[in-house]
Amino acid sequence: MSTLTVPPVPPSHRDDAKQIFGAFKGIGCDAGTIVEILAHRDAEQRSRIEQEYESAYDHELRKRLASELTGHLKKAVLLWMHEPGERDSVILNKALKGTTKDHNAVTEIICSRSPLEIGQLNRAYFKYVGTNLDEHLEEELSGDHQKLLIEFLTTSRYDGPEYNEAVVEKDAKALNRAAKQLSQAGKPFIQVFSESSRAHLCAVSDAYKTMFNETLEKVISAEAKGNFGHALKTIFICAESQPRFYAKALWKAMKGLGTDDTALIRIVVTRAEIDMQYIKAEYLKNHGKTLHDAIHSDTSGHYRAFLLALIGPDN
Numbered sequence: 001m002s003t004l005t006v007p008p009v010p011p012s013h014r015d016d017a018k019q020i021f022g023a024f025k026g027i028g029c030d031a032g033t034i035v036e037i038l039a040h041r042d043a044e045q046r047s048r049i050e051q052e053y054e055s056a057y058d059h060e061l062r063k064r065l066a067s068e069l070t071g072h073l074k075k076a077v078l079l080w081m082h083e084p085g086e087r088d089s090v091i092l093n094k095a096l097k098g099t100t101k102d103h104n105a106v107t108e109i110i111c112s113r114s115p116l117e118i119g120q121l122n123r124a125y126f127k128y129v130g131t132n133l134d135e136h137l138e139e140e141l142s143g144d145h146q147k148l149l150i151e152f153l154t155t156s157r158y159d160g161p162e163y164n165e166a167v168v169e170k171d172a173k174a175l176n177r178a179a180k181q182l183s184q185a186g187k188p189f190i191q192v193f194s195e196s197s198r199a200h201l202c203a204v205s206d207a208y209k210t211m212f213n214e215t216l217e218k219v220i221s222a223e224a225k226g227n228f229g230h231a232l233k234t235i236f237i238c239a240e241s242q243p244r245f246y247a248k249a250l251w252k253a254m255k256g257l258g259t260d261d262t263a264l265i266r267i268v269v270t271r272a273e274i275d276m277q278y279i280k281a282e283y284l285k286n287h288g289k290t291l292h293d294a295i296h297s298d299t300s301g302h303y304r305a306f307l308l309a310l311i312g313p314d315n
Contacts, residue, residue, distance in 0.1 A: 003277050016052070023068075042273065043083060080310075091109055096137070103230070111231050134153050145226070169207055171192045192204065259299070
């Protein structure tokens with residue numbers, strides 16, 4: 001459920017483009033106007049504003065935004081201007097570059113996406129980057145983490161609510177046998193977690209607890225370490241509740257001293273038009289304060305205004 005507040009009768013795309021062009025005039029940039037317009041337009045409206053801007057002023061809007069804005073606001077606005085599959089591709093390509101990979105971003109983007117979104121991502125990645133995503137992962141990652149992500153990307157998964165109880169029981173037993181060797185041999189977990197629908201995986205979790213008096217989530221936390229463990233937990237928690245996963249990720253981004261602005265921007269921008277309303281409810285339930293208050297205390301200026309506009313007001 002989107003938290004975006006769009007005017008009931010939004011201004012014409014020509015007027016929006018004209019105001020944005022005016023915000024770039026003179027010394028400095030009127031960032032407030034940029035925020036006020038772009039943070040209150042949905043994906044289709046933003047696309048039309050871009051087309052109108054380029055037609056009227058013979059210049060790409062994103063390039064102008066990149067040259068006029070600075071800091072975290074620039075990163076957030078530029079990411080916001082992409083359509084979802086392209087946006088995920090931008091995040092992943094950047095996270096896979098260089099010697100220091102952003103494994104959290106790679107894992108989060110891939111392991112939280114539905115089969116439909118995975119298909120969009122694979123197509124967009126090839127179009128944007130010029131290579132297949134699974135091939136890039138094979139080059140840049142390693143071990144069971146690499147194997148799980150590639151299998152998750154390339155395996156066709158059913159996405160409906162039905163599941164086979166006999167297969168559920170079989171998978172629960174297979175995971176129990178493999179659990180004690182999970183740190184050395186993760187193949188059974190890779191197979192079940194990459195092939196299962198979310199409904200099936202939730203059923204396996206219930207069966208596992210009934211049969212072995214232990215939760216599958218605790219088993220993963222105890223036996224699977226590092227990036228591989230994080231990927232398994234991401235798939236598992238998102239199968240049960242994506243909002244719970246993202247609420248915790250947002251809390252981690254802002255807890256303690258300092259803020260992981262890269263993660264904060266990534267999550268707010270990618271979820272604002274999908275399920276942010278539910279994420280906000282989970283955040284309040286699990287962390288005792290509103291997401292609005294948390295972001296307000298950890299950010300400032302136009303950057304703060306932009307993120308708060310995307311998540312919408314508290315209900």
